Amino acid sequence: MADKKEKMKMLLTIASVAAISIFFTAHLFSRRRKQRRSEIRCYLHSEPKSQLNFKRVLADNSYSPFNHFNRQSDSVKEKPSTLTHPYEAEITALMEDPQLQFSKIAMDDFDMKMGDSYVWVESELQLSQLARVLSEQTVFAVDTEQHSLRSFLGFTALIQISTEMEDYLVDVIALHDSMGILRPVFADPNICKVFHGADGDIVWLQRDFHIYVVNLFDTAKACEVLSKPQKSLAYLLETYCGVAKNKLLQREDWRQRPLSDEMVQYARTDAHYLLYIANCLFAELKKQDCEYSSCTDDKFNFVLEASRRSNMICLQLYAKEIDGFPGESAAFSILSRQLNGQGAAAISGETKFQDLVRRLCAWRDLMARVHDESTRYILSDYAIVALSEKVPTTQVDIYGTIIQADLNIDSSNLSSSLPSPSPVVCSHWIDVHELIQDKLGNLDKFFPMVIQNCLGPNGSCPLSVFNYALLMNSSLKLETRLNTKQNGFKNPKHVAKKASRQLFIQKFSCKSPVYHNCRIYANDGRLLCYCDRRKLEWYLSRDLAKLVDDDPPAIMLLFEPKGRPEDEDNDFYIQSKKNICVGCGEGNHYLRYRVIPSCYRIHFPEHLKSHRSHDIVLLCVDCHEVAHAAAEKYKKQIAGEFGIPLYVRKLPRLFCVMDLKCLPAAVMN
Template sequence: MKRVVVAMAAIAALAAAVVLWRRWKWSDEKDLAGEVEKDGATENLCLLEFEKKPQKSFRRVLADNSYKAFKHLKREEDSREISSERHAFEYEITLLLEQGPELPKFFCRDICPDLSVPYVWVSTKDQLESLAKILQNEHVFAVDTEQHSLRSYLGFTALMQISTQEQDFLLDTIALHDVMSTLQPVFSSRTICKVFHGSDNDILWLQRDFHIYVVNLFDTAKACLVLSKPKKSLAYLLENYCGVYTDKALQLEDWRTRPLSPEMMQYARADAHYLLYIAACLVSELEKKSEGVQADLVREAAYRSNAACLQLYSKETEPSGMDSTAVSLYSRYSDIHRHDLKKDHEEIELIRRLCVWRDLMKRKGLNRVSLTGPKASRALFVQKFSCKAPVYHNCRIYASDGRLLCYSDQRKIEWYLRRGLAKIVEEDPLAVMLLFEPKGRPEDEDNVFYVQSKKNMCVGCGEKSHYLRYRIIPSCYRVHFPEHLKSHRSHDIVLLCVDCHEVAHSATERYKKQVAMEFKVPLFVKKIVGSGEKMVPSESIGEEEVGVSPLQLRTAAMALLRHGRVMPPDRREELLMTVKSYFGGREISEQDLERVLFVGMSARERRRLEKKRGLPLRPMEAANSSEEERTGDRDGEEDENNRSAISAGSAGHSIATCNKISKKLSLLGHGVHGKQVVEHLLKEYGDDGVLQFCQRWRQVFVEAIQPRFLPSGWDIMHRGRREFGEFSVYSSSGKNAEQSSQ
């Protein structure tokens, strides 16, 4: 009871402190904000205390941050009560679904329109009313919106683009927020067709912000589904029908900015400007395809489009996720060796209440340090993982006869200079001349890739503000290639922005599954078997499938350590049985659970986890780790007692189950799979098999990303074989020189 009283008092004191801090902070906010802006540091503040939020000036807010249910539009002729589950235009939409809309002729010209026509910026009430009159006389117009959701619970519409067959309009929905309902009659008209692309979210956002309900819709994304297009993105349609390339990274820009940059203006116009022409092309294809299948595919696309109009916006009416958050916080910071279920539940309940209180304070604006929403997560990801400095330094290396050998980074140049193997011939940009005759030259490989300068930008979309390295050949395979096929080979390492990186990674994971099926090598180690202190080889166990997946084993141990005391008994017993199966069925202790966390990890992963958990690195393991880093992986010299036996399933293609696994090879990822695939390729086909395998991965990358900014000389058929010269660290003489210098 005493603990409860103390905790409640702490919460009350914290609330009082927040109120006092808020009053003090706001008193000097204007002066401090001015100083920050004067220093030019506003954009770099992580907390963004003084960020201008235009939504605070909105007078007509239909969806606020509270937990009150959203009230939908009630039409004057409707005598029934306002309901969060009733659509104001349900009758009109249902009629369109039953009878089918008469689609207008979207575009009268046979060629794609360009952006030479001037646009109209709409930012006043009078301009908006004039636009409404123009749209009333149209049979069809295209619509798109740009949203802002960074540091916002619900987000809001920051820009609307409307295009007719004659003109483009950009609506400043921030300035017009309180009067945007002027367009409601136009959007709800059954006789005017509205063309969207991917309308599901736009429909809800228009309801949320302006009580605008869409009736009579044609969605080009739905038409793509009916036509079974390989892709349904607007970028794909723009490229294929209009020959227009757009930078979709601009979709994530801050659309509250006024004035918009020329790039943002161009991007916003393009999204709606070409939509009517694209819709006309898709309708034409639907009509032609309907003749072959004896079905009205145009009506099917229109039906799917208008069915989406029946969606109704809703928002949370009570806090969610607080229970799991409280349990997670408690298990992370509590004493894992204490077992008192009653006190555990009391403290978890206090943490839950504190989480609810904090959520309410944030929603009321008292806690002004908030960073929420998917765009915020993306921004943090970019900040954490993107390259912090240019990747390509474009330093030049010349042969002794003055011929350019390659472009390189500064670190490689310094390696040659430290060993007296080169001399500087130019300072800016840095260039050196080798003092020895290199083993090979670019023309020997019949490839100009290595003698071309490279740009620090995404090779897919051209994004320059951020980028990450991406390995086209997955590391789980490449790490097992012979040195002469992987060393100093930058051809298959490219730069991608976060969005392109995600697309490429998804394609890679899908193709890995195809490789696993083709070579009959599972992606993950299927089972590992242990019996306490000593591991049992899988062959000695018999035909019965025993053991446990290393990932499943580690997940079970982690869950028991963190949440074992508060999880349901049945679930706890299920996880205990998973861990016991690894130890031969015997009873386990907390020390056993701690040990299980390291099962299947490589030496590097073990060191990282020990450092994170504050565990000392054992002297023997530290010595072994250092030796591994110096000498590399030596097959056949591992300590069998330190690695689990593996049962990887049927390997096929003469790939034997691998029982001797290097300490450097993790059992938790695809490392074992990659090792077996590469070993099979080398055994059956030699180097040519590996080179053809690389070409397949390059093809996967090109099909997924459709890169437009690859360096000159990059080629799917690139031959990556390399011969090592006298001074290379991979030649015998080079290794001896390296060891003597150390």
């Protein structure tokens, strides 16, 4: 019995010693790991970036939604989720009554050779002077240059503004915190701002400076209305100004100061010729309106349509792309490509591979926010796939796997010129190693720890206006964020898109039923056609018919009609029509859609123009967008196949029915 007690005592002693040894070993390992982390100095201490000098940013790298400007309090909105445009009333008014005051610049008066004179704006005083100059203009041209490679959300690096008298290059890196000086000028509805392809510029100006553009003329939208064969700025520069442009300079690093002569020339070209091009396009729009006015059955207004499409862009609102879980959309994209066979041929351990891809994408997203870098700069998608497949175990293997994966990227791709592995990976390779080896367990605890290690009191990375909010919210659990999405979390970008769509429906969908389905009978009781109330009341007011039914309304003619549907072998008129989208059946909203494009129809003989209902159908907003895109593609196909230009002048009056035989059947159908 005594021997058993001695054995038990010995076993307990051994177990206690083992437990204490394990505890101290783990503690020592933890201390060494922390020591190794602290010994690694973040690359940002020796490589300062220009945006780190900004004293205030409107869009930081946190997971919080973007706050828009509030005109009433002259500050940001308290409830950004409402996503109401601060200048919605002014913009929608311009859609119905464009304020376009282009001066008449003759070809001989405009100097096609851009001189050497321009104004470089880099001080607050110069910016205020520029604001005064612009406030006296009726129109000026604008373009921006962005930088996105070394920034998580991207930022505006240069703004080019041209008046008829001068070109201005605004150094918005130096003036980032003072750019609000230009806000009133850009929001003035009496001053037209000319952009080309303004979709990105509009939201970037909101993101960086709370600048909202009101009264926009987008030359790309004007090209759409005029059915130009192309709508790129390079095409317009060559067509109207005889200027060739080197688009490769667009990918230059626009943060650098001073700019090279080539970059200055490129930047000035974008805005310098834009006013002249806008004048030319505006003149063509007005000419089309004059020629089109003879077609009484079609009231399409080219100038109004170009203005409407342009100002619709202004109603866009910037919103951050916020995933339910960090890096979720990137992981989904990578896994989708792998599933479609665009990545490696075979994936062993599919579940483990997918989990590792998600972990690495989440880590990359977090590191991009902390260091204000783009995700592609930190770790390429190719490298994430390679790391998830090979699961390297040492620092050398991790680096080698990343380098080999990046070598497979096409040399024409911008990513091929990036450092591999990136400075972020080199500074935080321990995180990558522990993620790959699955030594971290719950990511919900790992990522707050990473943020503290990077940005905490003894953190290795410098704090900035971009990442400070991350540190303040580091206690938030990622699992909670994931559950929030599942319980109805709404991506602000999707909310903004939905709000824009609802506004479009409200402003431009048909306000009343298009088809009233009123019936007209011949004097022998046979159905002649369906019509609207206006036509029915016209017959009744002239005592040419009598009312035979109230609901739905029906009349009987008191005279013998000239023709009947069966005489023309056409039963189109004796079919009732529903007020729904012919594509999907949507009945709450719809727009009229012309099946035959206007650029073809204006050349048809008069008798084919008179029956407009033949080629008009009802489409909802979504189907209208799909149909319009398909029609534009088909028009280009017809233009190439049959030699019919997309942009044609009005043909002489000698054009007759026989000439229709010369047109390809594809156009007539």
